Amino acid sequence: MARIITFREAVNEALLQEMERDPKVIAMGEDVIGGSGAKGEMDAWGGPFGFTKGLYGKFGDRIMDTPITESAFIGAAVGAAVCGMRPVAELMYIDFMGVCFDQIFNQAAKFKYMFGGKAETPVVIRTSIGAGLRAASHHSQSLYPIFTHIPGLKVVVPSSPYEAKGLLIQAVRDNDPVIFCEHKSLHYIQEDVPEGSYAIPFGEANIVRDGGDVTIVAFGLMVQKSMEAASKLAKEGIQCEVIDPRTTSPLDLETIVESVEKTGYLVVVDESNPRCSMAADISAQVSDQAFGSLRGPVKMVTAPHCPPPFSDVLEDLYIPSPNKITEAIRSLK
């Protein structure tokens, strides 16, 4: 029987099941309980987006509010991971990573290598990404390519509630540091999600839709937009294959290349800014590995090279839309 829950509930359930399974899993972040030290209720918020609501009642001290101190608490999560815990830290917006980036890319990412293989850092940093909430330049970016660039990090960009639950469970069990990017426009979408625990392996792309005419590779919310575009084009007789790589690092290039060998065309849809993006990265790798199969140029549908704007008119122009995706595909045919 179907059980329809939201992306937010799916993430909450994954955290709950993993904290029940393994006492080494702890959670921390700003207002992940909400109310620490205040006179009113504890667990007033359960995180700024409500993702951790109820965990305090079940796990008590294993979930911790932090001061607004990203360098210290992200570093503490990294340090605790090296010392045998499995922390899941919530960093409200990926835009705030600048404040604590050193602890992620110089510390967590490099311990294993720098220390000759003798360290493991099983930390998960959950963060929200994406435009669409009129939240402007400091609360709307999709910075996952920056983390994808760093050897030692794994980067997850889930595209639906089902995906979010299985990928987060994998992230918590994974022994490398994981950046888990939750798109804000996905928070309240709903889908059938199994109640039981399940893990989706990293580096295995999901072929969301089969098609023989053109390959679309998309991440996070862009998978949903690509599916809309694919439905439209199907009515015109163009069959799109939509691939959700699920993780940008590791990246399942093999599935993408196989699809391009079949379709001859590739469109990469990425809400990040275009330079050094996943779109640019996948375009380059496919050109290298499947050049002979390509029957047209690789198309990148991305945000433009500007910060996310505030005004609705401008932000709507900024975000890749189903129309932009269909235009890009029609330009190939």
Added chain:
Amino acid sequence: MNLNETQLLQAYRKMRQIRAFEDRVHEEFATGEIPGFVHLYAGEEASAVGFCMHLTDEDRIASTHRGHGHCIAKGVEINGMMSEIYGRRNGICAGKGGSMHIADLEKGMMGANGIVGAGPPLICGAGLAAKFQKNGAVAVAFVGDGASNQGTTMESLNLASVWNLPCIFVAENNGYAEATSSTWSVSCENIADRAAAFGMPGVVVDGHDFFAVYEVAGEAIKRAREGGGPSLIECKLNRFYGHFEGDAQKYRLKDEVKNLKQSNDCLKKFADKVLDQGLLNKKHLAEIDELVAEEIDFAVNHAKSSEKPNSADLLTDVYVNYP
């Protein structure tokens, strides 16, 4: 003083090991055989040893770019360290870390660090882990006067206090952050004065005096172990070499280091005290000096004759697993 003869010998031996290790690395670096960036700890030995004498392998420390002394004090094996500094495959980090990244987690040594001020947040995490693991362990972050001005350090002092973590923050004020004097870069008279702002004890101690450091360290560590929370200790001390090997140190006075070596050498002070008070005799110290000289000789020869990593090593240990 509650140190028995064995502990005194151990303290002297550790400090002598650090001094001899650093003096020798200084000499060898000058020959051009040691690659990369090297920052030496000579002159500061009483701080590392004064703290680490209280610690077990379960207790964790985080160090700095000037980390050799903390490693030796925490029990990291000297041959592995020297091989690492020479970039050899049998180095403690397989030749992938070098001087600035020596670590040995089994000894509770969470790494020297190339980033100034990176250690304190990590040590909050080590303290947090100890709380969950209920093993009574403490976590010690060594920082310099330079890192004492970093936001990460101040954030960590606050977080350790808010979470009541078993952490000790040790500010080793050697007078210079690179080439800039701490009398200029630190906005208050003592780094330890900042402890008040974070609701924890702050203590200034003469970092040339092993016995003073040992006592202050013992109190702070005991307090942390018993759930009393974090402390900030400032060791005022000096470095005998430059910021890095190759630093001409023009920012120091002409005879500054020479005078310091005469008046403020922690090893001399230690020896004078134990001999004056009849706690150890000259033979004890001479035996250790000789033994340590042999150990360091062996470590250097061992490192020089060890093989370098091979091309297959380049891509190993980036991840635990990566499909």
